Amino acid sequence: MxxxxxxxxxxxxxxxxxxxxxxxxxxxxxxxxxxxxxxxxxxxxxxxxxxxxxxxxxxxxxxxxxxxxxxxxxxxxxxxxxxxxxxxxxxxxxxxxxxxxxxxxxxxxxxxxxxxxxxxxxxxxxxxxxxxxxxxxxxxxxxxxxxxxxxxxxxxxxxxxxxxxxxxxxxxxxxxxxxxxxxxxxxxxxxxxxxxxxxxxxxxxxxxxxxxxxxxxxxxxxxxxxxxSIAVAAFIGSPPMNLLPATLDGDRLTVSGHSMTLPRAPQHPGGEVTMGVRPSHVRIDPQGLPTRLYLSENLGESALLNLYLGDELVKMRVASFNAGAEGETVPIAFDIDTIHLFESGSGRRIPLAGE
Amino acid sequence: MRREDGAHQGERRFALMLTAPGMLALLLTTTFPLAYLVWSSFQTINLAMPFMDGFAGVQNYVEMWHDSRYWHAMGLTGIYTFSSVALQVVIGMGLALLVMQIPAGQWIFRIVAILPIVLAPVVVGLFWRTLMLAPNFGMVDFLVQWLGFEQINWLGAPTPALISVIAIHTWQWTPFAFLVFLASLASLPGDVYEAARIDRANALQRFWHITLPLLRPAIIIVIIMRVMISLSAFAAIFAATGGGPGTASEILNLYAFKTSFVELNFGYGSALAVSLLIITMAVSGVLFYLRTPRRREAGA
Amino acid sequence: MSSYRRAATRRNIVLMIVASTLLLIWVFPLLWAVIVSLKSESEVLAYPPSVFFEPTGKNYADALFGDFSILSSLWTSTIVATATTVLTIVLAVPAAYAFARLRLPAKKTMGFYTLATQMVPPVGLVIPYFLILNKVGMLDSYEGMIIVYLTFSLPFAIWLMVSYMEDIPFEMEEAAFLDKASRLQTLWHIIIPQVRGGIAVTVIFVFLNAWNEFLFAVQLGGNNVRPVTVAMYNFVSVEQTLWAKLSAAALIAMLPVVVIGIIAQKQIVKGLTVGAVKGGGRR
CATH class of the missing domain: 3.40.50.300 (P-loop containing nucleotide triphosphate hydrolases)
Structure with missing residues (x-):
């Protein structure tokens, strides 16, 4: 027993x-x-x-x-x-x-x-x-x-x-x-x-x-x-995930003027939401959102880029330290199937279909 | 190497300059009179019969050896010191443990405890002699009779007088032990007690296995300090009983004092004081030897 | 299930009662002295002792300004205790600094010597002092009394100050040396301000002990130098039963030390426990 x-x-x-x-x-x-x-x-x-x-x-x-x-x-x-x-x-x-x-x-x-x-x-x-x-x-x-x-x-x-x-x-x-x-x-x-x-x-x-x-x-x-919730998302992970304001319309998610289609439909009527994405799920994409490189932190095995997307700080994990000079423009995109969504007001997670 | 020596030389000279006045003062105010005391213990100095004065050799000490009043005083000193210190430590510890348990109002106890300590022992002796113990007036006397016991002549009968002077000393100085133990208890690590509670030690076991060993240094310090004070106790007894009735509460201090200043036999009084000095030094030597921590496991 | 909780409450109540009873034992003699001091002499002798009576301030007036005035004794005690304290501090503080911090020849020997002098029973000193002061004509003099009081105040003060000096971080002195301060300047400008608290505690202890001293005072003093402790004792020997007046006079005489005791309660406990609480590793 x-x-x-x-x-x-x-x-x-x-x-x-x-x-x-x-x-x-x-x-x-x-x-x-x-x-x-x-x-x-x-x-x-x-x-x-x-x-x-x-x-x-x-x-x-x-x-x-x-x-x-x-x-x-x-x-x-x-x-x-x-x-x-x-x-x-x-x-x-x-x-x-x-x-x-x-x-x-x-x-x-x-x-x-x-x-x-x-x-x-x-x-x-x-x-x-x-x-x-x-x-x-x-x-x-x-x-x-x-x-x-x-x-x-x-x-x-x-x-x-x-x-x-x-x-x-x-x-x-x-x-x-x-x-x-x-x-x-x-x-x-x-x-x-x-x-x-x-x-x-x-x-x-x-x-x-x-x-x-x-x-x-x-x-x-x-x-x-x-x-x-946003609170958990902001606490877990080192560094924790990036949290960015976004707009949801059906399965269309718009961040900083850049739209993407979610792979699974969110169970949410749409409107203002918060999007979460881990630094390791951000990648460089020539067609992506333009950001300004503010500071790169060398972590040894990898590096962490601090990027400004408008006024929002986005952290991105890259394999090598020589990822660019400070002040340079870096175009980024998010791995769409790893994105987390949260209600802006309550901070509760918005489940995606099948979750 | 040489330059460094020079620097230390300067420091030494400066240090010597700072200590010299204090050390010189100590030499003059304590050692010189003590030397004089030893010298006078080998003399006949009797202010009542100055014509007899002169070198006496070891005669005072021989007399002391055969003096039953001396051995009586010695015995009383032992009883007085041992019982008052034991009572102070036990009661002080019990009180400190008790007050630690009280959720609020510890400060009242701290304030009250400081009062007896700051009072002049002679005033404490007088207060007890009059307000507390005087027959048909004192509160203790009143309380004893009110409780239906027979009236006790606290300061006028031999055994009660000895008990009374021990009680007075204990009353005045238990707060000292109490305050030291209270401060020591407060400084003990709390998580160790929590660990002991989790390890299923009950309150008595926690006291025995944790508190007592951790308080050991404080207990020893208190014992040393209290024994020293007990051995030099004078004013409270002098004020309360004057060593009486007869010699019932006459500890060595009082005997030496009375021999010198009442009987004016300074030679013999000096010899008594020298014996007290030797006892005090021996006791403090033993206590300090016990106090020096010895490693149980050598080299560990 | 909350029987655990009820037991805890019951335990607290029992604790409070036991503790309060014990508290009373220590407060009572003083409290009773206050009550008696407010009674008239005839009221005092009532037996069983009366609790309700018309309080009078006459005893206090008599003790201060009447036939039994202790004013001059209070003044004597003030002079002796203050002078002893000043002299002790002046001698003890530099010596303690050298003991605690400096390379000093024969440091151990001197330290042990200081400690040993603290152990000398006062009766062993009062006898030779009487003979010596008698010889040089200094019995019943302020100078003689103050010198004698150094015997118990100085060793104690040195040791108390050493323990405070040892707590100052070494960096303080090193920084001062780097700033080209001389040793004396370092002591005066850096060390002494750091140990002000310790000096205050030492002052309190020395003053209290000097104020309360009786044995030396009763034998080496006289009509000229008669501290309050001796005045109190004489009061009882001469005026056997004027206990209300005695209580009033004694309370006045003890007022300074009681006030100091209550105000400086924390510092006094600290002074008492220096060494004991720290684990007693030093001395």
Missing amino acids: AQGRVHLKGIYKRFGNFIALKHIDLDIQPVEFFALLGPSGSGKTTTLRMIAGLDTPDEGVIEVDGEDVTFAPPADRDIAMVFQNYALYPHMTVRDNIAFPLKMDKMPKAEIEPAVVRAAERVDIAHLLHRRPGQLSGGQQQRCALARAIVRQPKLFLLDEPLSNLDAQLRLQTRVELKKLQRALNVTAIYVTHDQEEAMTLADRMAVFLEGDILQVGTPDEVFNRPA
Whole structure:
């Protein structure tokens, strides 16, 4: 029987005058790797802390496997958590840190030691067991925190920006290991991050948070390829997609005086809309829209051209850096089958036929 | 190399210039009188019988060795110091933990706690002697009788007098421990406690496994400072009981003082003070040795 | 399900009650002194103690201007405490800077020496001081009293200032040197302004300790130099039961330190906890 289903119903939370969460709903499936993605202050960490029992909602219900745990203390929830700053016990050795949850669980002493060693070996810190947190590097501390979290077999595995304090290279390496670890443990993982790349690569599904609201819940593929709103579109992708004002008339889309025919009919009466297109779906086309090259950014493997289409900035990804001199005119076109459309007022996605 | 030496030479000279006045003042105001104290402890100096004055050798110390009042004072000093410091640490810690739990109004406790600390010990002693403990007048006396207990002569009977002076000292200085612990508690990392809650440690376990070890440096500092102050306590006892009744609350400080200034036997008083000096230095030496952190794992 | 929540509320109420009771223990003696100081001498002796009575300011008037005036003692305490504080700061601040920041021969030895002098029990000093000052005719003199007060204020002030000096970033001095400031100029223009807060805390501590001192004052002072602490003590020894007047006089005498204590509460706690909270790695 798979365990670890988390169901949030109408969670509302305010801190003084600041509304942290505006009645959010969320259903996380057992054994899922679920990411809570959003900028700081969007409510993702507050959500995690409520699932952990470190905070309680002002309104709403939290259920774990059908049981109401809204006001249950953390100890009653069978969870493990990795904190952003690791929260290692500074006065204990790595061994004692990892052993602590077992000790609190009243596990017999003889069983603790092998369990600690096993957990430490899983994250490659078995040789550091005698050290104290102050004598460890950032990466080692992070692993120690991980070991402490996995040493028990919890129902839920909560991670609060666990990689944000690591340097770039270590972050990439640890990311892969985290995913393997979660698969091996076969446990529900809820992962808070502000880094969309992390969410994209790690998560089975994710929720995009903004200002106390959930904008979209879906697989990374859904969120990336079918953003539910302008807000999501403007957040996901690096850089995010270009958003340009356009006019829709049937399946004719007009941008900056240039018309094109959409491959599939949009389910929309027509009028003012916002068109979205990713920088990698913009290409140079001698028959296309004339733009002025403002700045080209060299990203190594590719380059990013900043172009002005009238007053609108358009970013375009090109393969080579020598794409032109600044001030030069660059004619562009959009890959028509990758275009996203959004209602201008509400910002909602306009589905195309068959979507 | 040589030029660098020259630069350091200048710095050294400047540093010496800055420290010299202070060090010289300390030498003159503390070390010189202490040397004089040691010298006078080998003399007979009795202002009541000046004709007897002269070199006494170790006679004062021999006398001290056979002086049961001295050993009594020594014992009381031990009891007074140990119990008042223990009470301050335990009550101060308990109070700090309690106040940390209070959602609002911590500032009231901080203000109230500062009051006993800034009061002159002699005034504290006087207040307790009169307003709190005086028979048929003090509030404590009134409270004891109102609760139906037998009246206790707090400052006039031997054991209650000792308890009273310990209580007075504890009353005045527990806020010190409280404030230090409160500040230390406030500076502890919050996420560590959250981690412990997730690891299913209950409140008692969190205190035992997290708070206490993390507060260790603060606890040791408080103990050191309070022991030092306890060992030099004088004014509050002097004002409350004067060491009495008889010698019931006469700690070493008071005995040395009374021998010198009441009996005017300065030679013997000096010897008593020297023994107090040695005890204080020995105790502080031990405490500081305990305090110096020693690595459990060498080289790690 | 919200039984968790109800338990939390109940716990808070219990906490508040326990905490308030303890609070009362520490406030009460002072509060009672205030009440007694407003009673007439006959009202004071009522037993059980009366709570409702007609308050009178007579005790305060007597304590200030009447037969038991402590005005001259207040003045003496002010002179002694102020002079001690000024002298201590002048000696301690430069020394602390050298200890904290400069290459100094025998630094460790001097540091240990300063610390050791702080441990000397005052009874061990009052005896030789009495004999010495008696010999040179300086008993009951302001100069003698201020010198004696340096024994407890100076070591303490040096150590407190060292901990503040250590917190100044090194870049400050380095920048000053690059700007061609001399060492003395650096100390005066850069360092001292940086540690103004620390100096203020030190001033408060030294002043409080000097104001409250009793042992030296009672034995080395006299009719000429009689600080308020001694005046208070004499009051009880001589006027056994004039407790309303005693309360009024004591409250007046303690008013300066209580006011300083309340205003500078944050700074005092900081001074008390220097070292303790930082983990005690220094000294």
